[in-house]
Amino acid sequence: MEKKLKTVIIIGIIGAGVAVGITAGILLSPVPVLRLSTTTSVNDSGLMDVLIPDFEARFGCDIRLSSKGTGAAIADGSNGDADLILVHSYPAELAWIAAGNGSHRACFMYNDFILVGPTSDPAGVFGLTNVTQAFTYMHDNLTATNPFVSRNDSSGTHSKEKSIWNKAPPHKSYSAIITGHPFYLCANSGMGATLTMTWEKDGYTLTDRGTWYAYEDAMPGHAILSEGDADLINPYSFLLVNATKHPNTNQALAEKFVAFCLSAYGLNEIATYIKNGHQLFTPCWNNTAPQYLVCNSTQVDLDFWNAKVKEFGMFSLS
Amino acid sequence: MGWQSDMTSVLGFSIIVSATATAIAAAVAIPLGIFMGMREFKGKAVIVNLFNSFMGFPPVVMGVLIYLLLSKAGPLGFLGLLYTPTAIIIAQCFLCIPIIAGITISSITNHSKKIIETTLALGGSRTDVYENVFSENLVPILSGVMVGFGQNLSEVGASMIVGGNISFFTQTITTAIVTFTGQGRAMDALLLGTVLIVTAFFIMFALTILQLRARRS
Numbered sequence: 001m002e003k004k005l006k007t008v009i010i011i012g013i014i015g016a017g018v019a020v021g022i023t024a025g026i027l028l029s030p031v032p033v034l035r036l037s038t039t040t041s042v043n044d045s046g047l048m049d050v051l052i053p054d055f056e057a058r059f060g061c062d063i064r065l066s067s068k069g070t071g072a073a074i075a076d077g078s079n080g081d082a083d084l085i086l087v088h089s090y091p092a093e094l095a096w097i098a099a100g101n102g103s104h105r106a107c108f109m110y111n112d113f114i115l116v117g118p119t120s121d122p123a124g125v126f127g128l129t130n131v132t133q134a135f136t137y138m139h140d141n142l143t144a145t146n147p148f149v150s151r152n153d154s155s156g157t158h159s160k161e162k163s164i165w166n167k168a169p170p171h172k173s174y175s176a177i178i179t180g181h182p183f184y185l186c187a188n189s190g191m192g193a194t195l196t197m198t199w200e201k202d203g204y205t206l207t208d209r210g211t212w213y214a215y216e217d218a219m220p221g222h223a224i225l226s227e228g229d230a231d232l233i234n235p236y237s238f239l240l241v242n243a244t245k246h247p248n249t250n251q252a253l254a255e256k257f258v259a260f261c262l263s264a265y266g267l268n269e270i271a272t273y274i275k276n277g278h279q280l281f282t283p284c285w286n287n288t289a290p291q292y293l294v295c296n297s298t299q300v301d302l303d304f305w306n307a308k309v310k311e312f313g314m315f316s317l318s
Numbered sequence: 319m320g321w322q323s324d325m326t327s328v329l330g331f332s333i334i335v336s337a338t339a340t341a342i343a344a345a346v347a348i349p350l351g352i353f354m355g356m357r358e359f360k361g362k363a364v365i366v367n368l369f370n371s372f373m374g375f376p377p378v379v380m381g382v383l384i385y386l387l388l389s390k391a392g393p394l395g396f397l398g399l400l401y402t403p404t405a406i407i408i409a410q411c412f413l414c415i416p417i418i419a420g421i422t423i424s425s426i427t428n429h430s431k432k433i434i435e436t437t438l439a440l441g442g443s444r445t446d447v448y449e450n451v452f453s454e455n456l457v458p459i460l461s462g463v464m465v466g467f468g469q470n471l472s473e474v475g476a477s478m479i480v481g482g483n484i485s486f487f488t489q490t491i492t493t494a495i496v497t498f499t500g501q502g503r504a505m506d507a508l509l510l511g512t513v514l515i516v517t518a519f520f521i522m523f524a525l526t527i528l529q530l531r532a533r534r535s
Contacts, residue, residue: 068500075502152485154501186485188497197482200390200400 032061034253037082039156040190042236043067045210045280047273054269055260058317061253069190071154077102077239080246084254088156088236102241106258106305107297108285109270110235113160115226116195116212116219117204122146125204131229135168138204142183149198149205152178152186160234161206195219208234210280235284237297256312262305263314329513332491333521335403335477336470339410344463347415351422351459352451356430366423372416377409378475384409385479401482406490409476414466421462425455456532464525471518 042048043065052063066076070089076082078101085102087093093105115125115134123141125134142148151158165174177184185201187194191211198205199219212224238258243251260266267283274280286306288296297305309315354365386392388400388408399405430451437447452459474492481488483497491514498507 072500072502153497185487188483188485188489188493193482197401197484 032250032253034061034063034084034250034257035066035076035082036063036084036086036254036257037066037068037073037076038086039070039073039088039236040067040192041088041155041157041208041211042086044190044192044214045273046275047270047281050269050273051261051266055257059256059260063257069151069153069155070159074101077241080241080249083241083249083251084257085239085241086236087239088234089159090235090237092156092159093237093239096239100242100245102239104240104304105237105297105301106239106262106285107235107237108262108267109281109283110233111209111281112227113157113206113232113234114209114212114224115204116198116207116222117225118146118202119221119223120146120202121225123204126225128226129228131164131226131232132168134226135164136170139168139170139177139181142181142204144183145202147183147185147201147203148181149185149187149194149201149203150178151191151194151205152188153190155190156234157191157206157208160232164206164231198222209278210275213276213278213280236281255308258305259308259312259314260317263309263317265314265317325510325513327486328489328491328494328510329517331403331489332471332514333517335406335490336410336467339407339470340414340463340467342407343411343414343466344418346411347418347462348422348452348459350415351419351462352426352448352455354419355423355426356434356451366420366427369416369420369423373420375413375416376475377413377469377473377477378479380409380413381476381479384412384476388480400480401484401488403481403488405480406477406488409480410470410473413473413476414470417466417469418459418462421465422455422459425458426451429455453532457529460525460529460532464522464529467525468518468522471514471521 038048044067048065052065055061056063066073066082068076070087070092073082073085073087074089074092074096077085077096078099097103097105113131115131117123117125122143123134123138123146125137128134128137138148150161162174165177166172171177171180178186185197185203187197189197191207192215194205195207195211195215196218197203199222202221204225216222238261240251240254240258241249243249261270262285267285270281270283271279285297286302354362384405385400387394388397388405389395390400399408433450433454434447437450442450472492474490474496477483477488477490478493478496481490481493483489483493489497491510495507495510495514498504498510
């Protein structure tokens with residue numbers, strides 16, 4: 001009996017020792033860590049699975065990627081739970097910077113939003129390039145068997161959808177739609193789950209092109225109905241978290257990763273990233289073409305980041 | 319301000335859905351439990367064991383099973399039940415049945431022999447036997463119902479998957495908590511969680527009083 005007790009105690013002590021050791025090993029890990037909060041659309045695209053391992057291998061660090069809606073990613077940045085955020089909601093980004101949560105917006109790539117719906121298209125939006133007009137048609141013609149499914153999750157996609165309802169007659173008001181339209185469903189979830197629900201409900205939804213390509217095979221009977229409006233351009237930006245407000249942030253590593261992505265090498269990786277036969281993102285760093293006005297970073301930010309690319313020697317990567 | 323009306327509707331919806339699911343489950347599981355508890359038959363131990371292990375059936379797995387069943391691509395897709403309150407009730411019902419039935423069976427197996435003998439000795443009919451077994455075991459049966467209701471009210475996986483967390487339609491208090499946290503509104507989520515806990519406390523309190531009354535009589 002006593003021998004048994006001894007064995008139990010010894011095993012217990014060894015177990016506790018191992019647990020403490022593992023915890024200490026994690027906490028005292030010598031590898032620098034970058035906490036990156038990004039939107040689900042970027043993570044789901046798989047682009048980060050190319051860029052991050054490449055960067056980690058070159059510079060010996062550990063990037064912890066957390067994927068969530070733009071609203072939550074932005075909240076991570078304001079709370080100091082991330083060192084760097086990658087989001088796509090221009091007005092929210094500006095408000096976030098104005099509130100002193102961070103700085104140095106680097107708007108470096110875009111894809112676009114598309115309107116997806118059943119091929120039977122009872123709302124008659126097929127072929128419309130004017131997305132505002134398409135939303136008006138949907139407002140008039142949605143039914144219980146063909147509703148509109150909204151993400152309603154404060155994501156960048158949801159912000160874009162809101163802004164279009166705010167322009168679309170007859171109400172020109174998003175709140176009139178969400179409170180008054182009987183066939184407007186709020187999925188409260190990420191893009192993938194919302195697309196699945198759209199298919200189940202034979203409905204319409206606004207999605208980014210990348211996620212649609214990943215789901216189109218699972219959604220027979222659904223297709224892209226409206227695309228190509230300049231209003232549907234979806235620019236992605238890096239934003240540095242305010243290191244004065246949150247001293248524990250690893251700003252140097254955050255800057256290094258952004259510089260890596262903004263280098264000629266990084267931008268080329270983005271431009272040549274192909275999934276299911278489609279290019280998902282187009283780089284727009286240093287691109288001042290007027291139609292991509294929302295993509296344009298300010299001159300101050302352009303100068304800041306181009307200097308960082310030089311400082312970290314990123315121009316010579318291959 | 320809009321959020322407050324959200325909150326009350328979400329709370330009410332959760333209670334109605336979970337109570338309906340528990341009631342349907344109880345209507346199936348209590349008679350089943352009494353029937354099985356009063357009899358000895360071959361393989362009873364296996365069935366009782368099965369019920370007991372299904373008491374801890376993961377709600378998310380139940381969610382996936384019901385999802386596959388009700389999806390447009392699934393065998394019952396034509397009913398159009400996925401992402402409706404009915405779907406949540408179905409899933410919670412299946413989660414609840416093993417709990418209520420399992421507790422009923424184990425209680426009745428232990429405490430029915432004497433009741434049956436006494437009732438028959440006093441000249442009671444078959445109906446009297448069932449009635450007495452039921453009323454003598456009311457306390458543990460009510461416990462089963464309470465545990466089942468608690469599970470339904472607090473599970474999130476099944477409601478999320480088969481209900482779809484649609485605002486004003488299938489959003490329950492637990493799926494709303496997940497949503498709020500995901501939107502960076504952790505304080506709102508915590509408030510909602512507190513409301514859930516307080517509500518559950520009062521409902522359970524009422525059921526406990528009912529149980530104590532049953533014990534006294």
